Amino acid sequence: AQKITQTQPGMFVQEKEAVTLDCTYDTSDPSYGLFWYKQPSSGEMIFLIYQGSYDQQNATEGRYSLNFQKARKSANLVISASQLGDSAMYFCAMREHSGSARQLTFGSGTQLTVLP
């Protein structure tokens, strides 16, 4: 079974509008972390936001917020006031805390295009 599912291969948003990128996850580990990364065409993975499984509040970082619904196992990224520079690939990832490596498991990504 997929551990991280991103069902939107591509999304379009008008500049200055908000957009939600979907992510659902699957784990039996009670302790885990959820991440969102941005990957522009240049290839580097840029960390955006983190949500811990025990965090009571939804994470926010500037224009980014994470809509964490633990019972539904969803961790959607909301980008407010989209900018042209937000056009990139976005990946949701999970780190389960029971493993020794604590590596990230990534979804297949969503290509976001911001239209002028």
Added chain:
Amino acid sequence: GAGVSQTPSNKVTEKGKYVELRCDPISGHTALYWYRQSLGQGPEFLIYFQGTGAADDSGLPNDRFFAVRPEGSVSTLKIQRTERGDSAVYLCASSPGQGSGYTFGSGTRLTVV
């Protein structure tokens, strides 16, 4: 340097050849991860180092893949007898401790022809 450095940025090799990909992590980061990203996919875990030892190599696809980190800093991913299916971007990430604050490099794009 300030970030994770990966060299070369691009590598084209012939099927059957041997390649080495280098990762220079952020100074002081004890944890180092290698990932492979195929076209249109998310990165997939290959191997994790804590210090000099490979603490988890469960993601290596077969015994043609090997990685070392002899002095606990620079790491080299080695691929023997390359196949066309090995073509991908190989990403390296480091963190100050196990599973905290990952910083990724820009990757090495490997093309096997």
